[in-house]
Amino acid sequence: MLIGCSEDNSQPTQPKENQETTITEDLAKLNDQVNAEAEKSPTHITSQDKSIGLTQLTDKVWVHTSYNEWKGTKIPHNGLVVTTDKGAVLIDTAWDTEGNHPKTKALLQMIQKHLKKKVVLAIVTHAHDDSIGGIQALLDKKIEVRSTSLTAKLAKENGYPSPKPILDEKPMMKIGDTVIKTMYPGEGHSKDNITAWLPQYKILFGGCFIKSLDAKDLGNLSDANVEKWDDSVKKVIEKYPQVKIVVPGHGEWGNKRLLFHTIDLIKQHTD
Ligand SMILES: [Zn+2]
Numbered sequence: 001m002l003i004g005c006s007e008d009n010s011q012p013t014q015p016k017e018n019q020e021t022t023i024t025e026d027l028a029k030l031n032d033q034v035n036a037e038a039e040k041s042p043t044h045i046t047s048q049d050k051s052i053g054l055t056q057l058t059d060k061v062w063v064h065t066s067y068n069e070w071k072g073t074k075i076p077h078n079g080l081v082v083t084t085d086k087g088a089v090l091i092d093t094a095w096d097t098e099g100n101h102p103k104t105k106a107l108l109q110m111i112q113k114h115l116k117k118k119v120v121l122a123i124v125t126h127a128h129d130d131s132i133g134g135i136q137a138l139l140d141k142k143i144e145v146r147s148t149s150l151t152a153k154l155a156k157e158n159g160y161p162s163p164k165p166i167l168d169e170k171p172m173m174k175i176g177d178t179v180i181k182t183m184y185p186g187e188g189h190s191k192d193n194i195t196a197w198l199p200q201y202k203i204l205f206g207g208c209f210i211k212s213l214d215a216k217d218l219g220n221l222s223d224a225n226v227e228k229w230d231d232s233v234k235k236v237i238e239k240y241p242q243v244k245i246v247v248p249g250h251g252e253w254g255n256k257r258l259l260f261h262t263i264d265l266i267k268q269h270t271d
């Protein structure tokens with residue numbers, strides 16, 4: 001219902017039965033490209049207490065990684081920092097919790113110190129702690145935080161302040177020289193999960209809706225819809241055939257294999 005822009009729709013639609021093959025061929029071509037990029041050693045900055053990391057993906061785009069414990073294991077969570085000529089855009093907060101948001105505060109300071117940018121806008125991709133936990137730290141700095149109306153509703157139910165529920169109507173944003181498009185693919189990891197696409201860099205932020213290649217299972221399923229997840233991921237694969245880098249909510253980023261790996265994990269779970 002809220003899927004963006006005409007530009008991406010100009011891609012010819014593949015007949016259904018050929019879709020998997022075509023995507024696999026595409027993938028092989030892209031592998032080389034992405035591997036070549038991965039060989040450049042990335043710039044990595046860590047906060048003094050090691051609770052936040054920033055890793056450079058391209059000139060303008062960084063991954064922010066913060067950590068928390070889930071079922072007794074320390075787990076990393078990724079978001080993006082997209083720098084533009086009008087300031088930085090944050091995609092997902094650091095992994096804080098309601099009423100306790102030191103990591104997002106520290107992240108804002110790191111962005112200012114190392115990237116020399118002020119965060120001017122934030123997007124949250126679902127209403128779980130690892131995406132929205134630091135919202136109050138952003139609102140305290142008068143940073144506008146956007147989400148879909150469903151995420152805003154769930155945020156309030158989870159005890160968080162409401163983001164501005166504007167992404168259903170306006171999934172595409174232009175911040176200075178940079179375009180960001182969000183998409184609601186349908187239910188999966190959660191009812192409200194969305195992705196964020198950076199067409200200029202061909203980077204897809206999949207959030208917790210997409211699993212890293214080393215993920216052995218689907219993770220936290222407390223709000224998941226495993227039945228629909230598969231179709232939702234397929235929509236993303238069809239929408240962004242040109243994707244180069246896919247960033248998952250947890251673990252290592254990579255190429256579009258992450259999308260297929262997520263489908264494999266869903267199949268394993270439902271078989
Ligand atoms: Zn989640």
Ligand SMILES: [Zn+2]
Pocket residue numbers: 077128130208249250
């Ligand atoms: Zn998550």
